[in-house]
Amino acid sequence: MAVQKLYAGAKLRELRGRIGVTQKAFAQKLGISLPYLNQMENNHRPVSAGVVLALAQEYGLDVTELTTGDAERMVSDMREALADPVFSAPPPLADLRLAASNAPALARAFLALHQAYRQTHERLASLDEALGREDAALRPSPWEEVRDFFHYCDNYLDAIDRAAEHFACPQGQRRDVIAAARATLDRLGVDLRHAEAGPLRHFDSAKRVLHLARGASGPTQRFQLLHQIALLTQNDLLEATLDLAQFQTPEARGIAKIGLANYFAGAALMPYGPFLEVANTVRHDLERLADLFDASIEQVAHRLSTLQRPGAKGVPFFFVRVDQAGTITKRHSATRLQFARFGGACPLWNVHQAFETPGRFLRQLAETPDGIRYFCLSRDVSKPGGAYGAPVRRYAIGLGCEVGHADRLIYAEGLDLRGRFEPIGISCRICERPDCHQRSVPPLERRLSLDPDRRGTLPYQIAEGR
Incomplete structure (x- = not known):
């Protein structure tokens, strides 16, 4: 290799x-x-x-x-954008790496231009809806704008992470963070109540009452309580971070503020220093960490992927959550593996199989087309509605790292890390594997060979040359 x-x-x-x-x-x-x-x-x-x-x-x-950061992410994002059929001859990968490293502003401008093109194309496809709308001016989707903000921050926000750690460990020692949150509400004159019905969390600012849904799970209630603490006590820090981000629309800024408060909540529930130390001690056992920090398995997996503080980094993980349709609803990678910005994840990845084996962790050794090998872990997670007949939301989460870090995970025990690695990709349009039995569309950067008298797994053959 x-x-x-x-x-x-x-x-x-x-x-x-x-x-x-x-x-x-x-x-x-x-x-x-x-x-x-x-x-x-x-x-x-x-x-x-x-x-x-x-x-x-x-x-x-x-x-x-x-070896990590914006350049690798931009290369992955540009490859996916250039897989759009509008581009007939994508540049070589070496040129993309040079552009991402030497001209990152130009690379970002290209990505913004392609995103604008996609949105225009989608609007034209539904012209009857777009016509007559007063807000039809071209702009990025607020959701995508916020997603890219966290993506290029490496999903680590130092000031907010340290503020949350100070809240949870004011004297350098971890305290009962939920008791501290309740005491903070008392100091601010906010009454905490549990509601039998309604949203997960609702703060009535006029009456100074915070309602949490009684039917929500314990980790969810604790997370929502700390989310509200962030909004009440860290507003200046959140607003300053939003000012630096310079979002283009009020909607994007609003979505981002929710994301920042969520970040504070997770970092307070699992403060950086103590969490990193325990994670290394228990060898990243998600169930043990969930028990020790009163968190859910999904919260723990997400937090592990944010441990990228300079000088005190944890294992570089990727984290993803998909729904039953295969749509990626959360994604982050501190590894060289990057996820598709548009569409679902590779069907050969074990995260999709997690729905078939509820309550079990699935392990997988996987290799991407660039030759990088990963240890992948997946499991289904369910979010009950809290009452009989209430809908249950089902997801699958994936967590993984490059195979060189796998021996630091308890899940790698008994697994031959030199064994067979499953071939996975990012997106069919940029995956060059010629013999994938799950391929949905041809790779853009390869020529096709068509023979009406021959039919293999695919109705075409992928030529070796470009």
């Missing part, structure tokens, strides 16, 4: 600017020549192992910062 060279020019320039040194001084510290540094900063040469070691020794750099 070929080793992928590390091009991280933008990261090097960002680090040099952050510490405020010239190229010459930076090169001297790293023990390299000035021309060599200039070539690396402009992605004309890859970052060598010696430079990576010097960065760690001289500046305490977490070297994983060089």
Whole structure:
């Protein structure tokens, strides 16, 4: 398997600017020549192992910062966008990596342009609905805008995460966070009540009463209580974060504020330092973590994927939640695996099988077309309605990491990590596997060979050349 060279020019320039040194001084510290540094900063040469070691020794750099972040996400997003049939000849993958690393603003502009094109196309497909609407001006979907905000923040918001950790551990020691939340409500003159019917959470600001649904599960009630604490005590921090994000519409800003309050709630329920320590101790046993932190398995899995604090990172996980139709409803990846922005997940991934085996964890060794191997874990999760006859919402969650980290997970015990790896992909249009029996559409970057006298698994053959 070929080793992928590390091009991280933008990261090097960002680090040099952050510490405020010239190229010459930076090169001297790293023990390299000035021309060599200039070539690396402009992605004309890859970052060598010696430079990576010097960065760690001289500046305490977490070297994983060089291999993750916006560039990998943008490459994945651009590949998916360029799989649109409107593009007849997508650029080579190397060109996309150069664009994401050297011209990230241009890459983001391209993604925004493609998104605008898609929305225009969808509106034209339903012209009778679009005509006559006063708000028919072209703009990003608020939901997609917020999704991309968290996507490119690496799903880690340092200021909010630390504020939540301070709330849960004010003196550096973890306290009963729910008791602290109730005491905060008392101090603010808010009465907490449990309602037999109605929404999961409702705050009557005029009467200063917070209603939580009695029929909701314990983890859900605790999460919603902490969500309201975020809105009541952290509003200035949330608003400042929203100001920096510069959302285009009030709707996007409103959705994002809910997301930020949710982030605070999860981080307060599972404060960073204590949670990371316990997660390592129990080897990321989701059920043990759920029990120790009074959380649900889904909340624990999501929190594990956010442990990306610089200098204190956890295992880089991906996390995804899908519904029974295969639609991705939550997604985040701190790994090189990125999820399709449009459509569902690869049908060969074990997250889809979780619905068939309720209450069980499924394990899978998987390999993506770029040769990266992953350890994948999936399980179904149900959210009861709280009463007889109430609808039950069913999802499946997926959690995983690159196979090199799998030995840190209890779920890898007894599994041959050198065994057979299932071939999975991201999206059929950008997956180049020629013999996938679950392929729905041809790959855009490959030519097709058609023979009316021959029929295999697919009604066409995928040629080797482009």
